[in-house]
Structure formats: C-alpha cells, structure tokens
Amino acid sequence: MIPARHGRGAFYSTPMFSFFKKKPVTPDVPVTSTPTPAPAVPTVAPAVPAAAPAPQAEPLLDFEMETAARPEAKQSWMSRLKAGLSKTSANLSVLFVGARIDDELYEELEAALLMADAGMDATQYLLDALKRKVKEDKLLDAAAVKAALKVLMIDLLRPLEKSFELGRHQPTVMMISGVNGAGKTTTIGKLAKHMQAHGQSVLLAAGDTFRAAAREQLMVWGQRNNVTVVSQESGDPAAVSYDAVQSGKAKGTNIVMIDTAGRLPTQLHLMEELKKIKRVIGKGMDGAPHETLLVIDGNTGQNALAQVKAFDEALQLTGLIITKLDGTAKGGVIAAIARVRPVPVYFIGIGEKIEDLQPFNAAEFVEALLG
Numbered sequence: 001m002i003p004a005r006h007g008r009g010a011f012y013s014t015p016m017f018s019f020f021k022k023k024p025v026t027p028d029v030p031v032t033s034t035p036t037p038a039p040a041v042p043t044v045a046p047a048v049p050a051a052a053p054a055p056q057a058e059p060l061l062d063f064e065m066e067t068a069a070r071p072e073a074k075q076s077w078m079s080r081l082k083a084g085l086s087k088t089s090a091n092l093s094v095l096f097v098g099a100r101i102d103d104e105l106y107e108e109l110e111a112a113l114l115m116a117d118a119g120m121d122a123t124q125y126l127l128d129a130l131k132r133k134v135k136e137d138k139l140l141d142a143a144a145v146k147a148a149l150k151v152l153m154i155d156l157l158r159p160l161e162k163s164f165e166l167g168r169h170q171p172t173v174m175m176i177s178g179v180n181g182a183g184k185t186t187t188i189g190k191l192a193k194h195m196q197a198h199g200q201s202v203l204l205a206a207g208d209t210f211r212a213a214a215r216e217q218l219m220v221w222g223q224r225n226n227v228t229v230v231s232q233e234s235g236d237p238a239a240v241s242y243d244a245v246q247s248g249k250a251k252g253t254n255i256v257m258i259d260t261a262g263r264l265p266t267q268l269h270l271m272e273e274l275k276k277i278k279r280v281i282g283k284g285m286d287g288a289p290h291e292t293l294l295v296i297d298g299n300t301g302q303n304a305l306a307q308v309k310a311f312d313e314a315l316q317l318t319g320l321i322i323t324k325l326d327g328t329a330k331g332g333v334i335a336a337i338a339r340v341r342p343v344p345v346y347f348i349g350i351g352e353k354i355e356d357l358q359p360f361n362a363a364e365f366v367e368a369l370l371g
C-alpha cells in the first residue's frame with residue numbers, strides 16, 4: 001500500500017535522528033534474496049555511532065552519519081537553516097519589537113508574510129487566525145502575539161511532516177522530477193547515501209536521457225559511491241526506468257531511484273513524457289512508483305506553488321523535497337503549499353553536503369523563520 005498522501009507524519013519530534021521509518025515488506029510481494037538485507041526493525045533505527053551494527057557486506061564508503069546523536073550536528077543544522085531564512089526572520093521579528101497590537105501591526109505583518117512568499121491565501125489565513133487568537137486570549141503584549149503566530153504557523157505546517165518509509169516494498173521505487181536545476185541529481189545522491197547508511201541497497205536510473213552530461217554525472221557518482229546506475233546512451237527515459245525496475249527486482253535491491261530530466265510545467269509535451277515514464281514504471285512493477293517526488297528550489301518563490309500544482313496534477317505526487325534553503329530563500333512558500341496544495345514535505349536541503357539534507361520538521365522550520 002502506498003502511504004496515505006497528505007497525511008500527518010508519524011514522528012513529530014527530533015526527525016533529524018529518525019531519518020527514515022522502516023516497514024516490513026508487504027507479504028504479497030515476492031521477496032528475492034537481497035545482497036544487503038535491511039535489518040528487520042519496525043521503525044527507524046537511529047544510529048548510535050559506536051554501537052550500531054554495520055549494515056552488512058559493502059562498506060558504506062564516505063557517507064557521514066547524519067543520524068549520529070550529536071547535539072553539535074543538530075545545532076549546526078539549525079544555525080544554518082536560520083542563516084538561510086534570516087532575511088524573512090529579520091523582517092518578521094522586527095515587527096514585534098516594542099510594537100502596539102493595532103491595525104498597523106497587522107498591516108505590516110501582512111506585507112512581511114507576502115514578501116516572504118507566503119502568498120495571499122496563507123497570509124490571510126494566518127492574519128485572521130492571529131486576530132481571533134489575540135481577541136480570545138486578550139493578548140496585549142507583542143511578544144505574546146509573536147508566540148501565538150509561531151504556534152499558528154507550526155499548526156499550519158505540521159500536516160506537511162511525513163516520515164519517509166523504507167522497506168514496505170521490494171524494491172521501493174521512487175521517481176524524482178522537477179524543473180531544471182532544482183537539485184534533483186544532487187538530492188538523489190544524498191538520499192542514496194542516507195539510505196545506504198540505513199542498510200539499504202540502492203540502484204539509480206539515469207532517466208535524464210536528454211542531457212548527456214547528467215547521465216555521465218550520475219554514472220561517475222555511482223562508481224565513486226558503489227551504487228549501480230542503469231543508463232542508456234540515447235535512451236528513452238521510460239525504457240531506462242523500466243529496465244531499472246526490472247534490474248532492481250532481479251537483484252533484490254531495496255531502493256530504485258529514477259532521475260528524470262528537468263522540465264517546466266509549461267512544456268506540455270515533456271509533462272506528457274513524465275506521465276508516460278510513470279505509467280511504464282507501473283508496468284514494470286505493480287503499484288510502482290511507490291514514491292513520486294518533486295524537488296523544488298527554495299529560492300523559486302511563489303512559482304514553487306505553481307510547480308507543485310502542475311506536477312501534482314500530472315503525476316499525483318506523494319512528496320516534496322525543498323532544496324537550497326541556505327540561499328536567498330524566503331521560506332514562506334511552504335505556508336502557501338500547506339494551504340493550497342498540501343503535498344507532504346519529506347526533506348529540506350540547506351547545502352550540497354550529505355548532512356545538508358534532513359527531514360522536514362515544522363517546529364524547527366518555524367523556529368528558524370520566526371526565531
């Protein structure tokens with residue numbers, strides 16, 4: 001079964017230390033022998049650096065233990081997320097410094113939320129809810145109003161939290177899409193390493209047959225990291241994807257990740273091609289792809305919402321990954337997504353290193369946004 005989409009995540013606390021959630025493979029799926037069997041644990045085994053058993057056979061090369069229970073790793077992640085979103089947090093926080101609770105404050109807050117890419121719908125929703133709360137609780141102090149806004153934002157974003165489940169299918173097939181340069185290939189690399197770190201064997205499909213360099217990039221990366229990459233010289237992306245699924249089934253691989261070429265939602269023929277890739281993956285394995293993910297660049301602003309809508313309509317997305325929140329991202333678009341098209345956000349990225357990709361956590365995100 002595909003996990004219910006748009007559902008509430010199973011873990012709300014410290015997801016940094018519970019990167020994935022493991023589920024047993026559904027019994028009706030034939031399980032072939034796997035070279036690196038996943039440890040039979042019902043939920044994610046947060047890595048305890050020294051004591052954790054090695055996941056088997058192949059060495060996991062140079063991945064970093066993102067799950068290591070190191071407070072400094074958590075701190076560093078939070079401070080970089082805060083730095084990435086500092087423009088928005090500065091604009092929002094300054095409003096509440098010694099402010100009177102009046103129409104002027106609400107007008108300034110409206111402008112700041114719109115500036116942060118929250119969009120009309122989420123902005124209006126937050127303002128109305130905040131005004132109600134201020135009235136009901138008779139809040140007179142700016143700090144209390146800011147705290148109330150924080151709670152409202154967390155409540156708005158929390159339904160987007162969702163743990164990424166491993167081990168429910170054999171293999172779990174993931175299709176990754178997005179506009180050009182959103183960070184798909186980089187994210188696939190990071191995810192592959194995180195998954196290896198959780199004892200999962202991974203196979204990648206170079207479904208970006210449009211850009212030769214993209215295929216090469218993935219091949220080189222695969223060699224360096226001991227991950228098999230299925231590719232074809234001048235291939236049809238659907239055929240490459242189909243081959244990868246077959247190969248994953250034959251080899252008993254845990255995860256098959258299918259990269260696709262970047263495309264704009266306005267390129268309708270390319271959106272049709274994506275639908276075809278998805279259909280063909282389904283022919284390769286019943287119920288696949290189990291995860292249909294969209295990678296969005298956090299700097300895209302309100303256009304990110306248009307991307308989510310368009311890709312969701314074409315592919316029925318199961319999740320989002322938001323990258324580059326370390327740049328000039330304003331962060332508010334996630335509120336717009338929550339209100340208008342609440343596709344779960346599995347991971348957010350704040351840089352190019354492996355540990356720069358972490359599960360989305362609403363409370364952490366709002367903490368970075370509002371301080």
Ligand SMILES: Nc1nc2c(ncn2[C@@H]2O[C@H](COP(=O)(O)OP(=O)(O)OP(=O)(O)O)[C@@H](O)[C@H]2O)c(=O)[nH]1
Nearest residue numbers: 180181182183184185186262323324349350351352
């Ligand atoms: N700062 C920053 N850069 C990132 C992040 N994720 C990816 N990048 C960079 O963004 C650029 C594009 O990443 P790719 O992974 O090639 O993007 P893509 O979506 O596969 O690109 P196409 O195949 O051209 O569609 C690269 O230079 C990455 O290093 C992130 O979280 N932060």
